Amino acid sequence: MDSSHALAAHAASPAHIDTSTGLDSRKMAFWTFIGSECLLFGSLIATYMAYKGRSLTPPYPHDITINGHFYKGVLNIPLTSFSTFILLMSSVAMVFALYNVQRGVRRWSAFWLFMTALGGSIFLGCQVYEFTEFYHEGMTLQSNLFGSTFFVLTGFHGAHVTVGVIYLITLGVMALKGRIGPERTLNVEIAGLYWHFVDVIWIVIFPLVYLLK
Amino acid sequence: MASTAAVAAPRLPAAPAKEPTGLWSWITTVDHKRIGILYGTTAFLWFLVAGIEALMIRVQLFVPNNHFVSAETYNSLFTMHALTMIFGALMPLTAAFFNFIVPLQIGARDVAFPRLNALSYWLFLFGSLFLNFGWLLKAAPDSGWFAYAPITTLPYSPGLHMDFYVLGLQVLGLSSIIASLNFIITIINLRAPGMRLMRMPIFTWMTLVTSVLIVTAMAVFTIAVTELMFDRVFGTNFYNTVSAGADPLLWQHLFWMFGHPEVYILIIPIMGMVSEVLPTFSRKPLFGYNVMVFSGVLIGWLGWGVWSHHMFATGMGPIADSFFALSTMLIAIPTGIKVFNWLGTLYGGSIRFTTALLFSVGFIALFTIGGISGVMHSSAPSDLQQSDTYFIVAHIHYVFFGGTVMGLWSAIYYWYPKVFGRLLDERMGKLHFWGTFVGMNLTFFPMHFVGMFGMPRRTWTYGADQGFTWLNQLETVGSFVIALSTLVFVINLFTAWKRGRVAGNNPWGAATLEWSIPSPPPAYNFREIPVVHSRMPLWEDDPTKTEGIPHGRVEEETEQWTLAGTPVGEVRDVQDENKMSAHDLGIHLPPPSYWPIVLAAGVTSIFVGLIFRRVEGPLHQLWYLMFAGVLTTILSMYAWAFEPGH
Numbered sequence: 001m002d003s004s005h006a007l008a009a010h011a012a013s014p015a016h017i018d019t020s021t022g023l024d025s026r027k028m029a030f031w032t033f034i035g036s037e038c039l040l041f042g043s044l045i046a047t048y049m050a051y052k053g054r055s056l057t058p059p060y061p062h063d064i065t066i067n068g069h070f071y072k073g074v075l076n077i078p079l080t081s082f083s084t085f086i087l088l089m090s091s092v093a094m095v096f097a098l099y100n101v102q103r104g105v106r107r108w109s110a111f112w113l114f115m116t117a118l119g120g121s122i123f124l125g126c127q128v129y130e131f132t133e134f135y136h137e138g139m140t141l142q143s144n145l146f147g148s149t150f151f152v153l154t155g156f157h158g159a160h161v162t163v164g165v166i167y168l169i170t171l172g173v174m175a176l177k178g179r180i181g182p183e184r185t186l187n188v189e190i191a192g193l194y195w196h197f198v199d200v201i202w203i204v205i206f207p208l209v210y211l212l213k
Numbered sequence: 214m215a216s217t218a219a220v221a222a223p224r225l226p227a228a229p230a231k232e233p234t235g236l237w238s239w240i241t242t243v244d245h246k247r248i249g250i251l252y253g254t255t256a257f258l259w260f261l262v263a264g265i266e267a268l269m270i271r272v273q274l275f276v277p278n279n280h281f282v283s284a285e286t287y288n289s290l291f292t293m294h295a296l297t298m299i300f301g302a303l304m305p306l307t308a309a310f311f312n313f314i315v316p317l318q319i320g321a322r323d324v325a326f327p328r329l330n331a332l333s334y335w336l337f338l339f340g341s342l343f344l345n346f347g348w349l350l351k352a353a354p355d356s357g358w359f360a361y362a363p364i365t366t367l368p369y370s371p372g373l374h375m376d377f378y379v380l381g382l383q384v385l386g387l388s389s390i391i392a393s394l395n396f397i398i399t400i401i402n403l404r405a406p407g408m409r410l411m412r413m414p415i416f417t418w419m420t421l422v423t424s425v426l427i428v429t430a431m432a433v434f435t436i437a438v439t440e441l442m443f444d445r446v447f448g449t450n451f452y453n454t455v456s457a458g459a460d461p462l463l464w465q466h467l468f469w470m471f472g473h474p475e476v477y478i479l480i481i482p483i484m485g486m487v488s489e490v491l492p493t494f495s496r497k498p499l500f501g502y503n504v505m506v507f508s509g510v511l512i513g514w515l516g517w518g519v520w521s522h523h524m525f526a527t528g529m530g531p532i533a534d535s536f537f538a539l540s541t542m543l544i545a546i547p548t549g550i551k552v553f554n555w556l557g558t559l560y561g562g563s564i565r566f567t568t569a570l571l572f573s574v575g576f577i578a579l580f581t582i583g584g585i586s587g588v589m590h591s592s593a594p595s596d597l598q599q600s601d602t603y604f605i606v607a608h609i610h611y612v613f614f615g616g617t618v619m620g621l622w623s624a625i626y627y628w629y630p631k632v633f634g635r636l637l638d639e640r641m642g643k644l645h646f647w648g649t650f651v652g653m654n655l656t657f658f659p660m661h662f663v664g665m666f667g668m669p670r671r672t673w674t675y676g677a678d679q680g681f682t683w684l685n686q687l688e689t690v691g692s693f694v695i696a697l698s699t700l701v702f703v704i705n706l707f708t709a710w711k712r713g714r715v716a717g718n719n720p721w722g723a724a725t726l727e728w729s730i731p732s733p734p735p736a737y738n739f740r741e742i743p744v745v746h747s748r749m750p751l752w753e754d755d756p757t758k759t760e761g762i763p764h765g766r767v768e769e770e771t772e773q774w775t776l777a778g779t780p781v782g783e784v785r786d787v788q789d790e791n792k793m794s795a796h797d798l799g800i801h802l803p804p805p806s807y808w809p810i811v812l813a814a815g816v817t818s819i820f821v822g823l824i825f826r827r828v829e830g831p832l833h834q835l836w837y838l839m840f841a842g843v844l845t846t847i848l849s850m851y852a853w854a855f856e857p858g859h
Contacts (some may be wrong), residue, residue: 019402043436148449
């Protein structure tokens with residue numbers, strides 16, 4: 001119990017956090033981790049962009065006519081626009097979750113954490129549906145350059161969303177049990193950093209992959 | 214933390230409290246000093262393994278048309294020599310010093326995340342074992358450490374060789390990223406009161422620069438290797454140039470975007486170590502501290518913009534060639550500044566020629582030679598002549614052996630007494646130094662000439678009429694001189710451990726904080742967290758050493774209170790207090806944990822499982838190990854997160 005009191009004191013006056021910068025080490029580590037993640041995604045996006053339009057065989061991402069032959073693009077832009085919207089809205093839910101955790105409202109904290117996780121799950125559901133559709137249209141990891149780069153880039157992002165959903169559900173259950181009070185704000189804040197980061201990366205991926213012809 | 218107040222009146226214990234010993238205490242340790250020792254010993258063993266691989270290469274090249282090893286084994290030998298040296302020996306040896314020394318230099322009780330630190334060690338151990346496991350199946354990686362795709366894709370490398378590369382290096386890369394995240398936060402956030410950024414010891418600074426490079430560059434490498442892994446294991450087309458239209462230069466760009474910063478990852482920490490050794494034995498503060506810091510940062514920064522100088526021979530065109538040639542030449546400026554500042558540190562000092570100093574001076578000389586040959590092939594036309602010849606082998610060994618290894622040995626002679634409490638023998642040390650110095654030049658200097666004569670690197674053997682024979686024989690003799698002097702070193706390390714002269718707190722009269730505490734340091738490092746007033750806390754009272762040097766003396770203080778809320782005091786040269794445990798002193802240390810090793814085993818199993826996906830026969834089923842790995846990883850992450858006391 002002593003430690004929780006100490007934590008509460010720290011949360012109440014962050015200036016007294018006993019580090020050289022006054023910032024919590026975990027939060028700083030997470031920002032550094034995000035920096036590293038930027039280069040992970042950056043390399044994948046760079047690969048995608050370097051190979052954009054270089055596939056020798058169909059299916060192609062967008063409608064295209066090659067040598068008088070018309071190929072229909074596989075990408076379902078309305079569906080992905082919808083799932084993108086849901087993912088972005090889940091970031092708003094995340095903000096509400098953090099706000100309620102800071103105020104110490106147990107139920108609303110849990111509610112918004114679960115809502116965030118739900119948003120992520122809907123996004124993932126759309127991605128699973130999209131991937132199966134592509135598979136039926138003959139686009140696989142192995143089919144062509146577009147298939148390889150598309151599935152690995154969006155799949156890598158999807159894996160991050162999955163981790164985030166599990167992370168959020170865990171926090172939601174803890175909040176419901178009353179184990180996340182205002183003294184544990186940082187736990188939710190870090191989850192929020194992660195979630196917003198995953199969203200921001202999608203904001204980069206979505207136009208580059210889906211909208212840019 | 215707040216323990217400074219608690220130790221004001223320590224009660225004396227009845228009996229000396231012992232630190233726990235035994236295998237279990239090492240497996241579960243989260244103490245940065247023990248992890249540093251684990252890193253150091255493991256890495257040193259890999260150094261010996263990689264050294265034996267190098268000797269086998271040299272024996273093969275002793276006479277023309279030799280059949281000491283087969284061409285296939287030779288390919289594995291030079292590949293594994295490079296991989297083991299870089300990822301198994303040199304990087305982890307620097308990590309050993311980051312672990313042991315950096316928290317002591319900044320006045321911290323441990324690193325920011327002790328369990329993550331243990332995790333990165335276990336990942337390193339398992340990853341390096343996994344990478345070398347290929348030898349037992351006669352399937353060690355055989356493509357050169359750069360693993361150029363598409364030659365490493367399935368159609369051209371059908372065996373398991375490159376699977377060990379892509380999967381093993383994933384684990385090692387993860388280990389490096391985690392370790393470096395930890396060091397960045399430790400250095401930024403755990404400094405003792407008064408230790409401003411520009412008062413940090415230069416080794417700590419260079420550790421920070423290196424860690425930032427690792428966190429960024431390793432991420433690029435992870436993706437490059439992941440793409441190759443997907444190509445090999447799941448049949449994707451990232452490097453499929455034949456039927457899918459992939460770009461054969463994609464791998465080279467991604468790889469060297471990591472590979473060149475990697476070169477700086479291996480040399481910048483050494484620059485820091487040498488910058489600690491030279492002032493101590495010259496009895497003078499480091500010449501031009503600020504410039505040394507900024508040129509280190511600049512080297513790291515520029516190191517990101519030069520990768521394509523490894524690719525001049527691929528025909529990128531005049532604009533790219535000129536850009537990368539110029540940016541490469543620019544690096545000579547901060548590096549040159551460093552070399553002159555080291556000389557400036559020695560100049561006018563009262564120098565004591567200990568073994569540590571000899572190695573540091575040797576480093577300056579040999580690293581400069583390596584640097585100058587580097588400037589030679591930074592020019593694209595000149596590089597086209599030298600590319601893929603032994604000239605390049607000579608260059609990288611002057612940088613890595615003359616630079617990194619000489620500097621590491623210097624650091625070992627310098628900090629061994631702090632780690633084990635006993636001094637290494639100086640007579641054996643001098644023998645070791647001269648043997649290494651002479652052997653090193655005998656081995657690598659002739660390579661400049663055979664390279665210019667046209668001997669290609671990574672070639673199994675050569676003809677008797679090509680005129681390479683006598684120079685190659687000279688090189689082989691030199692390599693055995695290095696081996697013998699390394700043997701002297703090993704004997705020295707072993708005998709000094711129990712029988713060396715007792716070091717005491719500060720055997721060299723050095724200036725930084727790690728020398729203010731007992732050797733070996735107690736588990737809690739500092740009984741009281743010191744308060745820092747200058748760059749050279751232990752030299753503050755000695756005007757002869759700091760006369761006329763800006764920032765050498767105690768500066769006018771602005772902050773009079775420490776972060777812990779106690780008044781600013783003095784750094785005390787604490788006498789031997791090793792008798793009291795952290796508990797006696799009321800210092801809270803994180804409890805041991807076995808989750809790091811479990812989590813590391815889980816993560817490694819994922820990659821070990823993936824290798825069996827490509828194995829035919831009954832062993833194929835073992836690829837379900839991957840799912841066991843995933844499960845273990847998830848479970849131990851939860852256990853980790855909810856472990857009490859952390």
